[in-house]
Structures are given as structure tokens and as C-alpha cells.
Amino acid sequence: MQNLTKSNTNKSIPNISSPTPAIFFDRDGVVNIDDEYIYKIDDFVYVNGFLELFKECKIKGYLLFVITNQSGIGRGYYTLSDFLKLSDFMQEDLMKKFSFCFDKIYFCAHKPQENCTCRKPKAGMIEQASSEFNIDLASSYIIGDKESDIEAGINAKIGTKILFSKVAFKKLSKENSKYEDNKISKADFIIDNLYKANSIIKVLN
Numbered sequence: 014m015q016n017l018t019k020s021n022t023n024k025s026i027p028n029i030s031s032p033t034p035a036i037f038f039d040r041d042g043v044v045n046i047d048d049e050y051i052y053k054i055d056d057f058v059y060v061n062g063f064l065e066l067f068k069e070c071k072i073k074g075y076l077l078f079v080i081t082n083q084s085g086i087g088r089g090y091y092t093l094s095d096f097l098k099l100s101d102f103m104q105e106d107l108m109k110k111f112s113f114c115f116d117k118i119y120f121c122a123h124k125p126q127e128n129c130t131c132r133k134p135k136a137g138m139i140e141q142a143s144s145e146f147n148i149d150l151a152s153s154y155i156i157g158d159k160e161s162d163i164e165a166g167i168n169a170k171i172g173t174k175i176l177f178s179k180v181a182f183k184k185l186s187k188e189n190s191k192y193e194d195n196k197i198s199k200a201d202f203i204i205d206n207l208y209k210a211n212s213i214i215k216v217l218n
């Protein structure tokens with residue numbers, strides 16, 4: 014029989030098996046400004062409000078993931094190595110700024126016509142994250158700038174879907190319809206700037 018030391022009888026050991034909620038960020042248009050098939054470090058510019066939101070989500074206790082369709086690889090517009098180089102740059106830059114970065118970056122390199130299981134609106138990337146991390150999906154959020162992000166969130170049973178789109182937001186205010194009844198998006202929230210996401214995302218206990 015093993016001798017129990019003081020440290021491993023400590024009752025305050027956290028329950029590492031309890032699932033943690035996550036924030037799933039689309040990349041182009043949410044993390045960085047979407048200028049069609051971004052793959053060069055020089056063209057990588059953070060979206061206004063992203064860095065503040067990213068920091069807040071970490072403080073609030075969420076796991077942080079990128080889930081991004083990168084068909085530019087499959088289409089031959091840039092290479093897998095270009096994508097990985099830019100991902101490394103982004104992670105190192107976040108690390109320098111905050112001493113943390115995304116917990117993992119998930120990407121789909123396929124062309125739409127390849128009909129893979131990972132390309133959003135399919136749930137493959139989120140399901141993969143869920144198999145690698147212990148994620149409480151119902152308490153998780155997805156933030157994307159396209160309806161396919163919202164649909165991926167629905168398909169993966171993510172609790173809260175946030176559409177970040179100035180165009181959709183404008184349409185919504187014009188339509189002046191009740192938020193829940195709008196036909197613009199299946200999202201739970203439509204926002205026109207990322208700072209608004211901060212007040213939507215709850216602080217974890």
C-alpha cells in the first residue's frame with residue numbers, strides 16, 4: 014500500500030475531469046481582418062477589439078480555440094507551410110502580449126467540393142476539439158462572421174452562437190423585428206463590434 018503524503022491528501026486538489034467551457038473563434042474576420050486568403054505575416058492585422066476580448070475570455074476561465082476554413086490551401090493559393098508559419102507567428106505574438114495563446118488551432122484545408130467532414134458549417138473541427146479536450150459545449154460560445162460559423166455551432170451543439178457582422182447588424186436594426194424572430198441569422202446574438210461580445214460571455218464560477 015502506498016504511503017499518503019500530506020500533499021496528495023490535500024482536499025483542494027481541483028477536479029481535472031470536470032468539463033470546461035470554450036470559446037471557438039473563427040479566424041479570418043474575427044481574429045484578423047479578412048482580406049481574402051490571408052497567409053502572409055505582413056498582411057495579418059488584428060480585428061479591432063479582438064485582443065481585449067481574447068484576454069477577457071482567458072480571465073473568465075475559458076479554453077480558447079481557432080476553428081478556421083482554409084480552403085486556400087486546397088485551392089493552391091498558399092501552402093500548408095504558409096498557413097502553419099502564420100499560425101506560429103500569431104501564437105508567438107499572443108504569447109508575447111499576454112503570456113498565453115490559443116489552446117489549439119483547428120483548420121480545414123479542403124476545397125468545398127471535397128465534401129470533407131471538417132469544413133464549416135460541418136461540426137468536424139469542434140468535434141475533434143471536443144475529443145481532445147474535456148469541453149462543456151453547452152456552456153461554450155462560437156464567434157464567427159459568417160452564417161456557416163453559426164451553423165457549425167448549431168451542428169456541434171454549442172450553447173451560444175455570436176455573429177459578428179456589421180452588415181447583418183445593420184439589416185437587423187433596419188428590419189426592426191424582434192431579435193428572436195429575425196430571418197437574418199440563426200445566431201443567438203448579432204454584434205457590430207467585438208467589444209460587445211465581452212458583455213455576452215459570462216464569467217465562469
Ligand SMILES: [Zn+2]
Nearest residue numbers: 121129131132
Ligand atoms: Zn475539411
